Amino acid sequence: MSDQTIVVLGGGYGAEAAKALSVKVPAGFNIVLIDPRPFRVWLPAGLRMTCSDADNLEGLALAGYDNIFPKGNGRFVQGKAVGVTKKAGGGGAVQLENGEEVHFKILVLATGCKWSGPLDFPHSADAMNAWLKQCREEYTQAQRIVIVGAGAVGLELAGEIRDFWPDKSVTVVHAQSKVINAAYPDKYRDYAAAGLTARGVELILGDTVDSEIPTGGGKITTRNGKEIEGDLFVSTRGGLPNTAFLKTLDPSILSSSGHVKVKPTLQVQGHDDIYVMGDIIEWEEQRNAIKAQAHMGIVVPNILSSVAGNPPTKEYKGSYEIIALTNGRNSGSIYVDVLWGIILGGWITKIGKSKDLMVPMFRSAMGY
Template identity: 40%
Template sequence: MSSRKNVVIVGGGGFGAVNARALSQKLDPAKHTLTLINSRPYIIHYPATIRMTTTAEEELEKSILFPYDKLLVNDFGTIKIARVVRVDARTEGKGGSVALDTGESIDYDVLLLAPGSVWPEPLDFPDGKEHDKIFRHVQDWRNKFKNAQDIVIVGGGACGIEYAGEVSDFFPGKKVTIVHGSDQLINSTYPDKYRKRVEQSVRAVGVDIVFNDYLDDNTITDGFVTTRKGKKIKADLVVPARGAKPATEFLKSWNSTTGDVLDAHGYIRVRPTLQLLSYPDVFACGDACDWKEQKQLAKHMFQDPVIIANILALLSGKAPPKEYKGGPEFVILSNGRYRGVSYFDYLWGPVLGNWWSRLFKSKDLLVSMARGHYGL
């Protein structure tokens, strides 16, 4: 038992869970152990959480909190529900341990960091083993949307746009305004033709947009919020939707020692092999990597083969053979249940509208596809 090499994965969201499932099939139980650590007892399918927190109509809380009971093939591996508070790495390439908030410490020979993101308040779901916590959080936000009449959404990225679409679909009598700091929605990764098409789709459902302005203070005073430029907008609910940040707080003490674990924005610095710069026995994947690309769950299709091949090579004493080249940029933005706009960076860069976007995302929110990834 003591001679087996320990593979530890921190983070059981989309990237961590899929890699844990793959490794449970490929590792040799006689030579390896596998431990997946996550702060909640389920995988949250984030593409559906905006609708889940907006309305109770589809009861998505019953279908998008995926249990771990079928994730690991042949039950090879251990899943621990706890929060990692610190990584204690030994000499370069010689393993280390992760410290949990339970007081436990778990040794690793190979570590995969997949901590994901910290999302804006409506999507910042509580940790812990108690299921009631997340249900209370969801119900609280549903009540806020139900009881509000004038809703201001802060941020015109994917999160803000999809919130505007869900509110306009399920509560068509409510007034929705997006405040966005740029002169176009989304960001400049995507071509102007797509960004203009998204704006048209959003305005078509009655959403107002305030461009080139910011809401620094979410405080509602006498029924209004005031932007940085002094514009007053009627509001009885403000929805933060500026986008996610890497969930790497637990790595800051390690970074302060080595100086090269995190970049200035808190992302994990990786080589093309997805290994950390000074720690070849530590890999990172998903939203928390500093790889210059849009942070999307779908990128796991391109990162996973690199991670799996390189971990297996390292365990067998070989040099990691694969390098990550990045994945193509594409996006499917839903605008409620029946609308949406999609873009694919293939060929001429097609922009597709309501029919295609509804078929592939807006209607089902990719729930059926995701369940298959996790063995459900």
């Protein structure tokens, strides 16, 4: 039945939204959380986890959904969404790859990004173990590692590799003239770059790789004609919104980049019973975990208002930019876009993120 069901599609920060709804919805409502994996992957720990088995991250940064519904009013469904349909009068259904349909009164879209490279995690425990073993072997055996893309993922991966293998050659190629992107001031971009070059990481900026990145070792020629040899090439060009399945609902809700067009209440334009949070919303901001938490602070109260028979009134107005980049486990940098733009260095970044990658916070959020 769909008349009292709230479906949350996506088990990242969607899991935390499902947990919050489970606690607060009126009696009679039930929550269904859907995700292709039977566990949540804590992405801030993902890069270190692919490099090494140190700190038992595969036992800590992966967590099942057993404790998401503290009031017993929900269930988890493992499945991949391939479509969404609406029905006259409201509500609709999510179509899964296995043919199952999950009906909803209200739908929350929190499907996040599809990643390439090291963060392209498999959907089963056995495949995940094999993937981690493969990644670790590749990093261990390679002496010359070339990373294509100096966004947050590329920079953090370079720092992790330098931590575990100080003598390996690490090169990062980036299309822009400075690392990350122009959402951040030059002074911070230079600061983040300097932290890596001081550790012997080579940055090739203002250049890119147009050809297919080799699997394993080989040679690439950049757009500017520079030849780079490597034993391992790793793509870290960023994620793409996981929203193609929404074309079955209404292609007009997707922007040209594949993000979902929303109202300030974070309802889908033209579909007031569907809410959106996380990396897939069309909004002029950088996409990261802090923004997903801010979106949840709008979506959950608005749903609770709706199920109580009241219109949703909380509006998302955006938030200031903040980024925390690790540089291995003992350093990194933070930028906060307040006042004149505040840069925090390695010591505070180590305490806030680099040392434990916020894994204890993640496990607490998942009920462990």
